[in-house]
Every structure is written in structure tokens, then in C-alpha cells.
Amino acid sequence: MAEAAESPGEPGTTSPRPLFAGLSDISISQDIPVEGEITIPMRSRIREFDSSTLNESVQNTIMRDLKAVGKKFMHVLYPRKSNTLLRDWDLWGPLVLCVTLALMLQRGSADSENDGGPQFAEVFVIIWFGAVTITLNSKLLGGNISFFQSLCVLGYCILPLTVALLVCRLVLLAKPGPINFIVRLFVVIMMFAWSIVASTAFLADSQPPNRKALAVYPVFLFYFVISWMILTFTP
Amino acid sequence: MAAADELAFHEFEEATNLLAETPDVTTISRSDPRTPEGQVAVAVGSGGGYGAEDEVESDKTALLQEPQPQPGFWTFSYYQSFFDVDTSQVLDRIKGSLLPRPGHSFVRHHLRNRPDLYGPFWICATLAFVLAVTGNLTVVLAQRRDPSIHYSPQFHKVTVAGITIYCYAWLVPLALWAFLQWRKGVRERMGPYTFLETVCFYGYSLFIFIPTVVLWLIPVPWLQWLFGALALALSAAGLVFTLWPIVREDTRLVASMLLSAVVLLHALLAMGCKFYFFQPLPLEHMAPAHQDTSLHPNVVLTPTPPRPMITEGLRLQSFSFRSNRRDTACPAPKMMSEGSLDISRSLCYFPDFSYKANTFIFYAKVIQRIYIKVGDGWLN
Numbered sequence: 001m002a003e004a005a006e007s008p009g010e011p012g013t014t015s016p017r018p019l020f021a022g023l024s025d026i027s028i029s030q031d032i033p034v035e036g037e038i039t040i041p042m043r044s045r046i047r048e049f050d051s052s053t054l055n056e057s058v059q060n061t062i063m064r065d066l067k068a069v070g071k072k073f074m075h076v077l078y079p080r081k082s083n084t085l086l087r088d089w090d091l092w093g094p095l096v097l098c099v100t101l102a103l104m105l106q107r108g109s110a111d112s113e114n115d116g117g118p119q120f121a122e123v124f125v126i127i128w129f130g131a132v133t134i135t136l137n138s139k140l141l142g143g144n145i146s147f148f149q150s151l152c153v154l155g156y157c158i159l160p161l162t163v164a165l166l167v168c169r170l171v172l173l174a175k176p177g178p179i180n181f182i183v184r185l186f187v188v189i190m191m192f193a194w195s196i197v198a199s200t201a202f203l204a205d206s207q208p209p210n211r212k213a214l215a216v217y218p219v220f221l222f223y224f225v226i227s228w229m230i231l232t233f234t235p
Numbered sequence: 236m237a238a239a240d241e242l243a244f245h246e247f248e249e250a251t252n253l254l255a256e257t258p259d260v261t262t263i264s265r266s267d268p269r270t271p272e273g274q275v276a277v278a279v280g281s282g283g284g285y286g287a288e289d290e291v292e293s294d295k296t297a298l299l300q301e302p303q304p305q306p307g308f309w310t311f312s313y314y315q316s317f318f319d320v321d322t323s324q325v326l327d328r329i330k331g332s333l334l335p336r337p338g339h340s341f342v343r344h345h346l347r348n349r350p351d352l353y354g355p356f357w358i359c360a361t362l363a364f365v366l367a368v369t370g371n372l373t374v375v376l377a378q379r380r381d382p383s384i385h386y387s388p389q390f391h392k393v394t395v396a397g398i399t400i401y402c403y404a405w406l407v408p409l410a411l412w413a414f415l416q417w418r419k420g421v422r423e424r425m426g427p428y429t430f431l432e433t434v435c436f437y438g439y440s441l442f443i444f445i446p447t448v449v450l451w452l453i454p455v456p457w458l459q460w461l462f463g464a465l466a467l468a469l470s471a472a473g474l475v476f477t478l479w480p481i482v483r484e485d486t487r488l489v490a491s492m493l494l495s496a497v498v499l500l501h502a503l504l505a506m507g508c509k510f511y512f513f514q515p516l517p518l519e520h521m522a523p524a525h526q527d528t529s530l531h532p533n534v535v536l537t538p539t540p541p542r543p544m545i546t547e548g549l550r551l552q553s554f555s556f557r558s559n560r561r562d563t564a565c566p567a568p569k570m571m572s573e574g575s576l577d578i579s580r581s582l583c584y585f586p587d588f589s590y591k592a593n594t595f596i597f598y599a600k601v602i603q604r605i606y607i608k609v610g611d612g613w614l615n
Contacts, residue, residue: 116387116388116389116390117388117390118388118390118393119390122390122393122394137318137353137357139311140314140315140317140318140353141318141353142315142318142319210321210322210323211320211321211322212322213322214320214321214322214325214353217357218357218360221357221360221361221364224364225364228364228368229388229390232371232388233388234386234387234388
């Protein structure tokens, strides 16, 4: 009882006795604010939350996931240093982007030559194994980012290059010529730079400062290869 | 204490005087003869000060002790030890591989017994992609000069480039390391390099080819050969200077054979890349040959590895041959772009396209005969 009276300005910081023993003994005077959070009520609130996701409608679940994916796309388009991409990672976005890229970059089945653009499997493997290799590289160099967080960031940052591919496809509908090529080259270079900026904004902080360049260079190589595949795409 | 008499450091005498003056101070006796005696506490101070000195001494002994046992190969930290490099160290190693100096072994001076796998892995990846990309760019540039050449992305070249470079950068050091281990008994003084050090210096020696490959875009033939020769000279010199301290204690015959095999393989890689990725024409001019990959059993089997490269050379040929249509003839001379090499033009007109494969077999048989003769001379 004397403790609470003698320790003003410490709201709620009673000594950690079990079961809040002696709480009833404390006489509360006017100048001691008794506020704070006690964990026990919070826990029951979380339990309510869990059961509510089980009972909610399918539309709610899907919309929540879609909103999360959309929010991450926005983070990539306007790269700021925020932790949302890193904290709540998911691989939906990378999967959708990778499949889109691979479907659009694959050469047509009518073309039986071996010379040609990449097959679907080649694009898929390059993107996923490239991302896994870069992640392993960054972890081996001593980075403190988790495996799936890094995959998530690298996958989401392919979004500008997918946009570049769509633009290139539209541009290729026009008359072929050097101007066509210059426009495509410019668009691809811009989006390549955007991808690199976006991914390094998220990934560079996780490395020790004397190894940042070592971790960023493979990202550069990865996006360079994807940009090359997009630039040499001929329908 | 007998060691102290031998070494007779001045400081140690002072320390013994100090210790004699204060006999109740705790001392750490060291039985390790390698530690320098000057490490014994010399600072004058109170008893508490001696306690601090003991801690400092024990820190120093910890540093000088045997290194901690390495974690097992199934743990992540085992592999992390191979990536324990900073940016500045990697750049320094790359600079060291670009400018080899006689008498300076890359392993001793730059690696300093801390090989890394970052450099070899990413240099090989970069080289593979740069080869494929610039090879494709030469077709683009050729098309701008001669619009009848058909452009295609040729993505299969990425796969071929990757497989070739990685096989070279890992199998050749493996064979070299195995051979040096086998010959370990002949040498007394220097131990051989570990496998990782071998992979490391081979990987870094490939770095010079990256700017060379980019410079091969310039469509002037003699300039391409000049750059190629320069890169090959620098790279092979680096390898030779690194291997020389190991090999010079061996017999002259084995030493010269080993070094010439190393240089020859490097040259084969460079020339193979030049011919395959930088063909001045698109692939339509080459009629396919028979894919007679049963040729390689005729190739000589020595402990040093000419064989993998020659089979790779044949495999490269069969890759390019398989990718062509069967019934295209050689184009007329006026369709050739200016940057073409004369050799490819003459090869194009040769009716039997096993010519290239036969050239390889011919040289392989020449080498085989040389080895047999030399081997007989060596054994006798």
C-alpha cells in the first residue's frame, strides 16, 4: 500500500507479483493515474478475432488478401521505406507477376526453331531460382532478412518490368523501325531502374554496411536479365 | 623458463623482476612454445591491475589458440564462412586477378588463406549472361548492316553459356586439385592449395573475360583477336603465377605438362566462346553435321583434363548443329557481313560438316601421340 503512495508517476507499474496480489490493498490517491493495459483482457479479444475469421464470409477473406496484395503493389509503385512489405509477406503477387511474364514472353508453339525467345519454363525457372539464389546470397553474406520476406520483395519488384512488357507489346503493334526500338529501349531502361530502386529501398537496409554492394549487385543482374528478355521479345 | 633464457627478451627480464618483487601475484604459465614471451604482463600496478592483465592475457591466449572446430557441412554457418568477405576485399581480389605479377601468387597475396565463393559464383553468372547477351547483340548489329539477316533472341545460348562456364569453373579446378593432391608426395615444402582456393582463383581469373566479351561487340576482326589474346594472356599468366610455387618443386616434365594443360584449357574456353557466341552470321549458313559424340572415347585419357573440354567442344558443336535446319546451303559471299572471319567462311563452304568435329579429333590424336611418347620416356 505504501508503495503505490510513494511512487508517483509510475502508472500501473506495480511490482510483478503473481495474480496481482495486494492490488486490493492499494489506496488510490488523486495524483496517481491508474491506467495502462493489462494483458488478460487483450487475450480474450484475440481469441474472438480468431474465431471470427473462421466464420466470416469467403468474400471477406478474399478481399482482405486482395487488399494486402494491392497495398504491396502500391508500395512498389511508390517506393518508400516502410515495413509493410517486409512484415506481412505473401507470395501471391510474385506468382501472378511471374506467370504473366512467362506467359507473355514465351515463344509461340508454331515456331519450331530452337532459336527464339525463352520458353515458359525457362522464364519461370529464371525468376524463381534467381530470386532464391539472391536470397541465399544475401543471407550467406550476413543479412538479417528472412527467406520469404526477401522472395516477396524481389517478386513484387518485378511489377515495373511487367508494365514495361505490356507497353512493349503495345508499341510492337505499330510499324517496326528504329524509333520503335528506341521507345522500347527507353521504357525498359526506365522500368529497370525503377525495379532496382524499389528493391534496394527494401533490401539494402538488411545488410551490414560494408557488404551492401555485394548484396545489391545480384539484384541488378537479375533485373538486367529479365529486362533483356523483355527487350528482345519479338512476337 | 628455459625458453625465456633462449629468447632473452628484455621485457621478460623486467617481468621476472616484477614477479620476484611481488611473489603473491597470480601468474599464468604457458606451455605453448609458439607464443611470444613478451606477452607476459609487464605493466606495473596494484594487485587489481594484475587481475585485469590476466584477463587481457587470457584474451590473447584465446586469440592465439587453435581455431574453433568448424561447424558441420549440414549447418548454414558452414557455408556462411565461405561468404565472409567485404566489398573492398572482393574488389581487391578482382584487381589482383586483373594484374598478375610474377612471384605474387594470387592465393597467398590476395586470398590470404580465406577463400570465398562469392566471387567465383557471381563472376561465372555474370560471364554466362554477358556472353549470351553480347552474342545476341552482334546479331542485332549485323542485322543493322545487312537487313536480310534474320534476328532471333537465341535464348538457348543462355543455357549453353551457363552450363559451359560453370562446368569449366568447377570441374577443371576439381581435376587440377585432384592431380596436385596425387603429386603431393613429390613435394616437401609447400602444401597444395585446398579445393576452395583452387576454385577461387579460377573463378577470379575468369573476370577479365567480362570486359573482353563486351569489347568483342566491335566488329573489327583483328581487334577482336587482339582483345582475346590480351585477355587470355593476362588470365593464363595469373593462373601460371599462382600455380608456379606449387609446381616448381615437381619434376620439370610434370610441371611443364601441367602448366601447358592449364593454359591450353583456358585458350580452348576463350576460343570456344568466341566461335560459338560471336559467329558473325546467323546460324542458317551452317548445315548440320552428324552428332557423332562417340568420338570422345578416342580422346586421350590423362590425369590432367583435356578430355572434359574436348567433349564440351564437341558438345558445343553439336548444340549449334542441332539447332539448324537440315537443308540450308551456304549463302553466297555477298550476303556475308563485313565482320565475318575468313575461317568461318571457308568452313561454311566445306561440304562435309563433320570437318569441325574431325579437326578436333585430329588434334586430339596428335596430343594423344605426344603424351604416349612422353609418357614412355617418363616411365623409362
